[in-house]
Structures are given as structure tokens and as C-alpha cells.
Amino acid sequence: MGGWEEGFVLGLNGYSSLIDGLFRARRFGEARRLYDEMLEENVMPDCVLYTIMIRxxxxxxxxxxxxxxLREMTGRGIVPDTYCYNTLIKGLCDAGHLDEARSLRLEISQHDLFPDSATYTIMICGLCKEGLVLEARQIFDEMGKLGCDPSVHTFNALISGLCKAGKLEEAHSIFNKMNIKPSLFLRLSQNVDRVKDPGHLRKLVEELCEAGLVVKAYKLLRDVMGVVPDVFTYNILMNGFFKEGKPDEALRLFNELRIMNHNSPVDLVTLGTLIDGLSKANRENDAHMLYEQLILKAGRSPSSSICNTLMRTFCRKKRVAKAVSLWFTHITEWTTKAEDKETIELLKHHFEQGCIEEAVRGLIEMDQKNNSTNSFPYTIWLIGFCQARKVEEALKVFTILTEFDIELTPPSCVILIHSLCWEGELASALDVMLYALRKGFSLDQPVGNRLLKKLLMGNKKEEAHKLVVKMGLAGYDMDIYLRAETKKLLYNKVARVSSIPEVIKAPALPANFSSRKLKTLQSRRSFGGLFQGNTESRPACQSEQAFPWRGHL
Incomplete structure (x- = not known):
């Protein structure tokens, strides 16, 4: 950063601006070097620069x-302002150092300063994050006693924390208190133009407006009314009601939000929250009605997340064709090129004629041309085909995705293996299992044991033994992973530790095996207990003694 032009002296403001910019650009090392260079130039930091360094x-x-x-600046006689304290309190809360954050909040008053609504909001967020909603509520109540009015962000933080803690009634109670602040109303009621009731308030406002005192009328309303809930407040509460199994309450809030916004278009995040909640509550018809009336008929383009939610819902109901049709409608809305619209219409026709391979392959080629290749929506359709017992179509989707080197998701592999085993397509199920091993997916006990049992009972003992060996090389502790019944079938006797071949047990790591590879193995994704009631069993993978060469199987 050195090498300033001759004759140019960088002052404190210049250093502060540059250091702030470097921090915001995530160039921490350069910011520190510039700060040290500033000190060497005998330029002393002020409260603003100290705040920048703290942040x-x-x-x-x-x-x-x-x-x-902070200690350095107070030692030099520089008094931190409330913003400086808030910056550090937020950092401490984010790091989970709540004791230090509490101490700093109390320290503010020692410098003849007062915590503001941001201070309280930061503390409430930090406490709720750690599950301390009771203390967060106490701090919220303390604000009113000290005359510090909570902002909408304060309300949102507390309501979100209460919802996550399962205290939905209390969250709803806080929400209802946002609109009117009794203390302000009481204060106004004792003025000369006292407000007696809501009707009297309306009359006063009308009189002020007729007299041309619109600004005074506006101030009167603003003082009487409390914090108006914003869209985030409604989203938090609606999501909370859905989690508590109260979709009608969520819908009531949604209608209230529309009335508050004078029926203007609701943002897509809110619609996504509502559609997702209704879908999970098995009210897919209501979800689809909202999608058609508030998005399609309103001429709006739905987000991909909304579309994916609806597709998953249709697939759960074995209406895969409806899910695919929805996606074609979605991409047609998003596409602006006439050429692409024609291609989409042709591919849709292919799908409707039962030519799934042509449709999927064409869509992926179009995605690649537009640099937007993703495993969605194809894995959603794959799962939907499995749920509809159309395993042949699901396998076609799997084959095309692997052909284009598009990585499948662990859930799609699990469900496909299960469906193929059910249909007796063991060779294909084995192929999917080997694919999952190559990709490093760690599948739970029900998946591997089911496939191994099917292979063994289908007179494919050699394939079963090879799969056991490859799973062992991929890092599974097969002595733990295999169930007793599977071991008995595999080795023709009651399973003991000694019955597992030594090749399956993890040897010592090679000398050239780096710790980075080990961490990669330790962070492998785990999935597979979809078809088991007890989800507590986890895959038994020997992370610290796993075989490094599993990727070359």
C-alpha cells in the first residue's frame, strides 16, 4: 500500500476511508498493514477509526x-460512542461471548451514554441465537421502562426467537402489541388536544388536515401509532404458525398483510413461505391456487424455489406430469429468447408423448448453453417417478444426469436404490450404489443392508462380497455397518467380529496421505435413513482410518 506520490500526505480521514474499504473488501491483512503504517507516520486514530478496526x-x-x-482507546482518553459499543457487542454476540456482551451493555452508561434500540436488538438477537429467550424478553421489557422505543427490527428479532423456541402464543402476543404503544397514547391523552379514543383521534386528524396542518396531523398519527410490522415480521410469524401445524392462522396473517398493503402485490418471499407451508400441511390445492392467482394471473415470474416447492408437492402426490408441466411453464416465463421458447415447446411435446429421454436431454443441453446447469429439477422428477412406481423413467433420468456429469443428490440415490430393489432391478441398484460410493455419499444402514440382502437372496453372492469390500475401502466400518441378519447371509454363520474379512477393516494410513484428504473424508455428506422409522442410527464410517483411495474404485 506504500509508495504515495511525493508531496502528498495522507491524513486520518484518508487512512480511515482506505482501511474501512479494505475491511469491507475482505482484505484483512492489507487493512492491518495500512493501520500499522499509519501509526508509524504518527497519525493517531480517533473514535471513528477505532470503530472501523473493531468492526x-x-x-x-x-x-x-x-x-x-476498545481498551486501548479508553486508555488513551478517547470515549467510545454508542455506535462503537454496538459494533463490538454485535461481534461478541456473533461469537457467542454473551458474558462480555452483557458487561459492555452495562459499561455504556458509565460514559454518560445510553443504550439505543440497536444495542437492545443486538443483545436480543444474540440471546435468542443461544436459546435464552426468557432473558431476551426481559431485555425487551427493560427497553420500555427506560423510554427506549423498540424498532421493527427489535420486534422481528424477539418474535423470531420466540417462534424458534416454540413459544408461538407469546410471539403472537408481541406481534399484536406492535401497532399501539399505550405509554405514548397515555402521554398524548394528557395534552391540551388530548386523544380520548380512536374515534376522537380520527376526528382530530381530519380537523388538522382541513386546516391545512397536514404535517402536524402526520406527526400526531406517527406518535400515537407504534411500530408497524413489516413483511419480515409477517413472514416470521407465518412460518411459526406452519411449524406449529396452524395453517389457518398463517393464512389469516397473510390476508391481514394484504389488507395492510392495500392488496398490492405481495413479495415472492412471503408467497414462497405461504406456498411451502401449505404444501407441507398437505394443502397442495390451496398452494397451487395461490400460485395461479397471485403469481401467474398477476403476470409475475415465480422464483425457482417456489416452483421447486410445488413440484415436490406434486411428486409426493405421484403427479409427476403436473410437476414437469409446471417447470415448463416456469422456464417459459423466465425465457426472453424466441428461439428458446420454441425449443421449450418442442421439448414439452416430447415429454407429453412419453419421450422422457429426449425431453430431459434437451433441457440439460439448453441449460448448458445458458450456463445454468443444475441437478434441479431433474432429481425432483427422479424422486417423483420412484414414488409413482415408474422406476424405468427414474433410471432414465439417472442415466442422463450421469452422462452429462451432473451430480445427483444423496436423497435421489437412496430412493432410487430402494425402488430398484423393490422392482428386482438389482444390477441397476448396484450401479447406483457404486455411483454413490464414488461421489463420497455416506448412506445409512438401511440402504446398504437392504441392497446386500437382496443380492444375497438373489444368488448374487459374489457381487455382494465385492460391494462389501468396496464399501470398506470407501471408509465404512463394515463390522458395525452390517446388521446381524446381513452378516449371517453373507458369511453363512452367526456374525462375529472375526467373521469380517481383514480386507474390509481399515489399515493404517499411507505415509503420503495428507491431513487435507482426511478432513475431506471426515466432512462427507451423510444421508439414507428415509425409509427407517428410527433415524438415530448414523453411518458407521471410520473417518480417522478411512481409505484414501476410495475415489479410484
Whole structure:
């Protein structure tokens, strides 16, 4: 950063702006070097620059150093302002250091300062994040006693924390208190133009407006009315009601939001929350009605997440054709090129004629041309075909995705293996299992044991033994992973530890096996207990003694 032009002296404001920009650009090392260079030039930091340093260190998790900057500035006689304290309190809360955050909140008053609504909001967020909603509620109540009015962000933080803690009634109660603040109403009721009741308030406002005192009328309304809930408040509460199994309450809130916005278009995040909640509550017809009336008929383009939610819902109901048709409608709405619209119409016709391979392959080629290749929606359709007992179509989708080197999801592999085993297509099920091993998916006990039992009972003992060996090489502790019944079939006797071949047990790691590879193995994704009531069993993978060469199977 050195090498300033001759004759140019960078002052405190210049250093502050540059250091702030470097921190925001995630160039932490350069920001620190510039700060040290500034000190060498005998330029002393002020409260603004100290706040910048505190925020920069807090954002990268170096809260101890951030705290040291606060102590340094107070030691030099520089008094931190409330914003500076808030910056450090947020860093401490984000790092889970709530004790230090509590101490700093109390320290603010020692400098003749007062915590503001941001201070309280930060503390409430931090406490709710750690599940301390009772203390968060106490701090919220403390705000009113100290005359510090909560902002909509404060309400949102507390309502979100209460919803996550399962205290939905209390969250709803807080929500209902947002519109009117009794303390302000009481204060106004004792003025000369006291407000006696809502009807009297309306009359006063009308009189002020008729007298041309519109600004005064607006101020009167703003003072009487409390914090107006924003769309995030409604989204948090609607999501909470859905989680508690109360979709009608969520719909009531949604209608209230529309009335508040004078029936103007609701944002897609809110619609996504509503559609997802209704779909999970098995009210897919209501979800689809909202989609058609508030999105399609309104001429709006739905987000991919909304479309994926509806497709999953249709697939659960074995209406795969409806899910695919929905996707064609979605991409037609998003596409602006006439050429692509023609291609989509042709591919839709292919699908309707039963030519699934042509339709899927054509869609993927179009995705590649537009640099938007993704495993969705294809894995959703694959799962839907399996649920509709159309395993042949599901296998076609799997084959095409592997052909284009598009990675499938662990759930899609699990469900496909299960469906193929059910249909007796063991060779194909084995292919999918080997694919999952190559990709590093760690599948739970029901998946591997089911396939191995089917192979063994189908006189495919050699294939079963080879799969056991490959799973062992992929990092599974097969002595734990295999169930007793599977072991008995595999080795023709009651399973013991000694009955597992030594080749399956994990040997010592090779000398050239790096710790980076080991961490990669340890972070492998795990999935597979979809078809088991007890989801507590996890895959028994020997992470620290796993075989590094599993990727070359």
C-alpha cells in the first residue's frame, strides 16, 4: 500500500476511508498493514477509526483483538460512542461471548451514554441465537421502562426467537402489541388536544388536515401509532404458525398483510413461505391456487424455489406430469429468447408423448448453453417417478444426469436404490450404489443392508462380497455397518467380529496421505435413513482410518 506520490500526505480521514474499504473488501491483512503504517507516520486514530478496526476484527471472528482496541482507546482518553459499543457487542454476540456482551451493555452508561434500540436488538438477537429467550424478553421489557422505543427490527428479532423456541402464543402476543404503544397514547391523552379514543383521534386528524396542518396531523398519527410490522415480521410469524401445524392462522396473517398493503402485490418471499407451508400441511390445492392467482394471473415470474416447492408437492402426490408441466411453464416465463421458447415447446411435446429421454436431454443441453446447469429439477422428477412406481423413467433420468456429469443428490440415490430393489432391478441398484460410493455419499444402514440382502437372496453372492469390500475401502466400518441378519447371509454363520474379512477393516494410513484428504473424508455428506422409522442410527464410517483411495474404485 506504500509508495504515495511525493508531496502528498495522507491524513486520518484518508487512512480511515482506505482501511474501512479494505475491511469491507475482505482484505484483512492489507487493512492491518495500512493501520500499522499509519501509526508509524504518527497519525493517531480517533473514535471513528477505532470503530472501523473493531468492526473489521469482529467480522473475521477476532473478537479478543477487537476488545483490545476498545481498551486501548479508553486508555488513551478517547470515549467510545454508542455506535462503537454496538459494533463490538454485535461481534461478541456473533461469537457467542454473551458474558462480555452483557458487561459492555452495562459499561455504556458509565460514559454518560445510553443504550439505543440497536444495542437492545443486538443483545436480543444474540440471546435468542443461544436459546435464552426468557432473558431476551426481559431485555425487551427493560427497553420500555427506560423510554427506549423498540424498532421493527427489535420486534422481528424477539418474535423470531420466540417462534424458534416454540413459544408461538407469546410471539403472537408481541406481534399484536406492535401497532399501539399505550405509554405514548397515555402521554398524548394528557395534552391540551388530548386523544380520548380512536374515534376522537380520527376526528382530530381530519380537523388538522382541513386546516391545512397536514404535517402536524402526520406527526400526531406517527406518535400515537407504534411500530408497524413489516413483511419480515409477517413472514416470521407465518412460518411459526406452519411449524406449529396452524395453517389457518398463517393464512389469516397473510390476508391481514394484504389488507395492510392495500392488496398490492405481495413479495415472492412471503408467497414462497405461504406456498411451502401449505404444501407441507398437505394443502397442495390451496398452494397451487395461490400460485395461479397471485403469481401467474398477476403476470409475475415465480422464483425457482417456489416452483421447486410445488413440484415436490406434486411428486409426493405421484403427479409427476403436473410437476414437469409446471417447470415448463416456469422456464417459459423466465425465457426472453424466441428461439428458446420454441425449443421449450418442442421439448414439452416430447415429454407429453412419453419421450422422457429426449425431453430431459434437451433441457440439460439448453441449460448448458445458458450456463445454468443444475441437478434441479431433474432429481425432483427422479424422486417423483420412484414414488409413482415408474422406476424405468427414474433410471432414465439417472442415466442422463450421469452422462452429462451432473451430480445427483444423496436423497435421489437412496430412493432410487430402494425402488430398484423393490422392482428386482438389482444390477441397476448396484450401479447406483457404486455411483454413490464414488461421489463420497455416506448412506445409512438401511440402504446398504437392504441392497446386500437382496443380492444375497438373489444368488448374487459374489457381487455382494465385492460391494462389501468396496464399501470398506470407501471408509465404512463394515463390522458395525452390517446388521446381524446381513452378516449371517453373507458369511453363512452367526456374525462375529472375526467373521469380517481383514480386507474390509481399515489399515493404517499411507505415509503420503495428507491431513487435507482426511478432513475431506471426515466432512462427507451423510444421508439414507428415509425409509427407517428410527433415524438415530448414523453411518458407521471410520473417518480417522478411512481409505484414501476410495475415489479410484
Amino acid at each position: 473489521g476484527h469482529s467480522e473475521v471472528g477476532r473478537v479478543e483483538e477487537a476488545l483490545a482496541f
